Amino acid sequence: MNYTKLGNFEAICLIVVLFINHIVLNLPQMILDNSGTSSILNCIYIFILGLIFTILIVKLLKKFSGLDIIDISEYVGGKFLKVLIGILCIVYLIMETAFLTRMFSKNLLLLYFNNYPIAFFLFIFLFIAVVANFIGRKSIIKTNTIIIPIALISVALTFIFVVDLFKFEHTLPLFANGADKIFLYGASNIFAFNGLFFLFFISPLLNKKEDTSKVAYISVVICGILLILAIATLVFAFSDIYYISRLSPIYFIIVNSKLSGFLERPELIFIFIWALALMSFISIAIMFCINIFRKLTNMEEKNSKPLAITFSCFIFVVALIIDNVFELEKVANAFYKYGTLALVFVIFTIILILANIKKKKL
Amino acid sequence: MKRTFKARKIFAIFIIVLLLIISSSNYYGIKGIDNLAYVVAIGLDVGDNENLNLSLQISLPNSSGSSSNDSSQSASVVVNSIECPSINTGITLFNSYLGKEVNLSHCKVLVVSEELAGEGIEEYLYTLINDVQFRSDSNIIVSKCDAKTYLEYSAPVLDKVSARYYEIAPTSSEYTGYTESITCNEFLSAMTYTSAEPVAVLGSINSSETQKLPSESSNHDSYYTAGQTPISGEAGVENMGLAVFKDDKFVGELNGLESICHLIISNKLKNAQIRIPSPIENLDYIDLYIETEKQAKSSVYITNSTPYIKSKINVNAKMQSMNRNIDLNDEAITSKIEKSANAFLEEKIYNYLYKTSKELNADIDQFGLYALKYFYTQDEWENYNWLHHYKDAFFDVEVNVNLRSSYLLVDTSE
Numbered sequence: 190m191n192y193t194k195l196g197n198f199e200a201i202c203l204i205v206v207l208f209i210n211h212i213v214l215n216l217p218q219m220i221l222d223n224s225g226t227s228s229i230l231n232c233i234y235i236f237i238l239g240l241i242f243t244i245l246i247v248k249l250l251k252k253f254s255g256l257d258i259i260d261i262s263e264y265v266g267g268k269f270l271k272v273l274i275g276i277l278c279i280v281y282l283i284m285e286t287a288f289l290t291r292m293f294s295k296n297l298l299l300l301y302f303n304n305y306p307i308a309f310f311l312f313i314f315l316f317i318a319v320v321a322n323f324i325g326r327k328s329i330i331k332t333n334t335i336i337i338p339i340a341l342i343s344v345a346l347t348f349i350f351v352v353d354l355f356k357f358e359h360t361l362p363l364f365a366n367g368a369d370k371i372f373l374y375g376a377s378n379i380f381a382f383n384g385l386f387f388l389f390f391i392s393p394l395l396n397k398k399e400d401t402s403k404v405a406y407i408s409v410v411i412c413g414i415l416l417i418l419a420i421a422t423l424v425f426a427f428s429d430i431y432y433i434s435r436l437s438p439i440y441f442i443i444v445n446s447k448l449s450g451f452l453e454r455p456e457l458i459f460i461f462i463w464a465l466a467l468m469s470f471i472s473i474a475i476m477f478c479i480n481i482f483r484k485l486t487n488m489e490e491k492n493s494k495p496l497a498i499t500f501s502c503f504i505f506v507v508a509l510i511i512d513n514v515f516e517l518e519k520v521a522n523a524f525y526k527y528g529t530l531a532l533v534f535v536i537f538t539i540i541l542i543l544a545n546i547k548k549k550k551l
Numbered sequence: 552m553k554r555t556f557k558a559r560k561i562f563a564i565f566i567i568v569l570l571l572i573i574s575s576s577n578y579y580g581i582k583g584i585d586n587l588a589y590v591v592a593i594g595l596d597v598g599d600n601e602n603l604n605l606s607l608q609i610s611l612p613n614s615s616g617s618s619s620n621d622s623s624q625s626a627s628v629v630v631n632s633i634e635c636p637s638i639n640t641g642i643t644l645f646n647s648y649l650g651k652e653v654n655l656s657h658c659k660v661l662v663v664s665e666e667l668a669g670e671g672i673e674e675y676l677y678t679l680i681n682d683v684q685f686r687s688d689s690n691i692i693v694s695k696c697d698a699k700t701y702l703e704y705s706a707p708v709l710d711k712v713s714a715r716y717y718e719i720a721p722t723s724s725e726y727t728g729y730t731e732s733i734t735c736n737e738f739l740s741a742m743t744y745t746s747a748e749p750v751a752v753l754g755s756i757n758s759s760e761t762q763k764l765p766s767e768s769s770n771h772d773s774y775y776t777a778g779q780t781p782i783s784g785e786a787g788v789e790n791m792g793l794a795v796f797k798d799d800k801f802v803g804e805l806n807g808l809e810s811i812c813h814l815i816i817s818n819k820l821k822n823a824q825i826r827i828p829s830p831i832e833n834l835d836y837i838d839l840y841i842e843t844e845k846q847a848k849s850s851v852y853i854t855n856s857t858p859y860i861k862s863k864i865n866v867n868a869k870m871q872s873m874n875r876n877i878d879l880n881d882e883a884i885t886s887k888i889e890k891s892a893n894a895f896l897e898e899k900i901y902n903y904l905y906k907t908s909k910e911l912n913a914d915i916d917q918f919g920l921y922a923l924k925y926f927y928t929q930d931e932w933e934n935y936n937w938l939h940h941y942k943d944a945f946f947d948v949e950v951n952v953n954l955r956s957s958y959l960l961v962d963t964s965e
C-alpha cells in the first residue's frame with residue numbers, strides 16, 4: 190500500500206497532536222478531580238507508567254517492523270480480527286474527534302459566539318479537515334509539524350505567566366484524597382498518553398523503521414513533561430480554585446495571569462493556536478480513518494479521497510448526538526478514559542503479546 | 552487531468568463564495584458599540600423591597616474623546632440602579648430600560664456595600680464568575696457607604712476615562728501599602744480555601760462628614776480607614792484599609808497600618824511609609840520608607856491542636872525625616888532608630904495578628920498553608936479544621952529593620 194513517508198519529527202508531532210488537544214481542554218481537570226493536591230505526584234507516577242508501557246510496546250513491536258496494528262491483528266486472528274480491530278480503531282477515532290470538536294466548539298460558543306448554532310462551528314472545523322484530506326496527506330503532516338511546536342510552546346508558556354503566584358505549600362496535603370487515589374485508581378490516568386494510539390500505526394509510515402523506538406520515547410517524554418508542567422502550574426498557582434473552574438484549566442490560567450495586565454484579551458491568541466491544533470488533529474484523524482478503511486477493503490488510493498466526506502459526516506453526527514452539555518461532558522470524559530484504556534492499553538497490548546507468542550512458536 | 556483541474560477550480564470558487572457569504576452575513580446580528588451599554592463598575596446593596604439593589608456605572612460612548620471640561624463624572628459615565636431579586640434579573644431589567652444590551656466585559660470593579668457583605672456575598676460572586684462577560688480579574692471593594700453612592704462619587708479626578716481610573720487606582724497600594732489590590736478571582740480562591748480567609752479592598756466616600764479622627768490617629772496617618780482621611784478637596788471615593796471576611800461574610804476592617812502589617816506578613820508589600828517614635832533628639836517622630844528585604848519566613852507548629860505561629864521578618868528602611876544635627880554616619884544613631892523601628896513594627900504586627908486571630912477569627916495571611924505539612928490527607932486536614940483552630944493561635948514575631956540609607960542628606964551636624 191502506498192503511504193506518505195514520515196520523518197522522525199513529523200511522527201513525533203503526529204503522536205503529540207492528540208495529547209495537545211486534550212491538555213488544552215479537560216485533561217488537567219480530570220486528573221485534578223481525581224488526585225487534588227497530589228496531582229503532581231500522580232502525574233509523575235503515570236509518566237513512569239507511560240514510559241514502562243512504551244518500553245513494553247516498543248519491545249513487542251520490534252519483531253513486526255513495518256507492520257501496523259491492523260496487519261498484526263490479521264497475523265494473530267486472521268481477517269476477522271483485522272476487520273474487528275479496524276472497525277474499533279475507526280470508531281475510536283470518530284468518537285474521539287467528535288467529542289473533542291464538540292467540546293472545543295461548545296467553549297468557543299460559550300465565550301465568544303453566544304448566538305451562533307454549534308453545528309456552524311462543527312461544520313467549519315470538519316470542512317477544513319475535508320479540504321485538507323482532499324489536498325493531500327503530505328500537506329496535513331507538514332502543517333501539523335508547524336502547528337504542534339507552536340501549541341506546545343503556548344502550553345509551556347502558561348507556566349511562566351503565573352510563576353509569581355507559585356506556592357509550594359499548595360501541593361500539601363501530600364496524599365490529598367489518599368495514597369490509593371494516586372497509585373491505585375490514579376493509575377488509570379495513564380489514559381493521558383492516548384497519543385500512543387498512533388504509535389501502533391506509525392511503523393510502516395516511518396522513513397527509517399528502526400527509529401520507531403526513538404519516536405515513541407521522545408513523544409512520551411514530551412507528553413509527560415508537558416503534563417507535569419501543566420498540572421504543576423495549576424496546583425502551585427491556584428490550589429483549590431480548580432474545583433470551581435469547569436471550562437479549560439489552561440484557559441483559566443491565561444485569563445488570570447499577569448499577561449492580561451498588558452494585553453486586554455491574551456487568551457484569544459491561545460485559543461486561535463488551539464483551534465489550529467484541533468483542525469490539524471481532525472484532519473489527521475480522518476486521514477487515519479481513510480487509511481484503515483482502505484486496508485480493510487483493499488480500496489485504491491485514488492478512490493479513497495471522498496471517504497473524507499463520509500467520515501466527517503459521521504463525526505458531525507456523533508458530535509451532535511448528545512444535546513445536554515452536562516451529559517456530554519460525562520460521556521466524553523468516560524470515553525476519553527475508558528475507551529483509551531480499553532483499546533490502546535489493553536486490546537492492542539494483548540494483540541501484540543499474542544502476536545509475539547505466535548511468532549515464537551513458529 | 553483536465554477534469555481534475557476543472558473540479559479543483561469549482562471547489563476553490565465554492566470555498567471563496569462560502570467564505571464571502573459567512574463574512575458578510577449579518578444574520579446572527581453582530582453587535583457593535585451602538586448596541587451595547589458598557590458597564591465599568593457594578594454596585595451591590597441590600598434592597599428595600601427586593602433582595603438586592605443593583606447599580607451599574609455605565610460608560611457613555613465617545614466620552615474619552617470629549618472636550619477638556621468634560622472630565623467630571625457626569626460627562627463620562629452614568630450610574631443607574633434597580634431593585635431586583637438577583638443580579639441576572641436586574642441586568643435583564645436594565646436591558647429593557649436602557650434599550651441597549653448591558654455588557655460586562657469591560658467591568659473593572661465590583662463594589663459591595665458593608666451591609667450586604669455582612670450578610671454574605673457568595674451567591675452573587677459565584678453568579679458573576681459564572682457570567683462569561685464578567686472578568687474575574689475585576690477588583691472587589693467593600694464600601695462603607697452604599698455601593699450606589701460609592702459609584703456616584705467615584706469621579707476620576709486625574710483621569711478622564713472611568714475604566715482606566717479603576718485600573719490604575721488599585722495600584723496605589725504598591726507605593727502606600729494602605730490597601731491591597733484584590734481581584735474577584737483572588738477573593739474567590741481564598742474563600743474556597745480550607746486554609747485561608749479572604750479580604751477585599753475597603754472603600755468609602757470622603758467628605759467633611761465622614762472625616763472622624765480615630766482616637767490613636769494623632770501623628771499617624773496610617774491609622775485611618777476608608778473615608779476618614781482628613782483630605783480637603785473635591786469629594787471623591789477613598790480606598791484605604793482592608794475588609795476582612797470569614798467565609799463570605801464581612802467581619803471587620805483593617806486600617807492603613809494594619810494593612811501594611813498584613814502585606815508584610817503575607818509577602819506582598821512592595822513599598823510603604825511608617826511613622827515611628829524617634830529615639831533621637833531633634834525629631835519627635837521619624838518617617839521611614841520601608842520595603843521587605845526578603846520574604847517573611849513563617850512557620851507553624853501544632854501543639855495539643857493549638858497553632859503556634861512564628862514569623863521572621865526582614866525590612867529595609869530609608870530615612871525620610873531629617874532635621875538639623877543628625878548624623879546618620881554615626882552607628883549608634885542608626886542602631887537606635889533600627890531598635891525603635893523593630894519595637895514599633897513588632898508591636899503593631901503582634902496587635903494585628905491577635906486582632907485577626909482573637910477578634911476576627913480569620914486567617915487572612917494563609918498561615919494554614921504552613922500547617923498543611925502535618926497532615927497527609929485532605930480528610931485529616933479537614934477533620935482538624937484549621938480555620939476553627941486559628942482563634943486559639945499564639946504568635947511569635949521577630950522583626951529586623953535594616954536602616955540602609957537616607958535620601959539626599961546624611962549628615963546635618965554643625
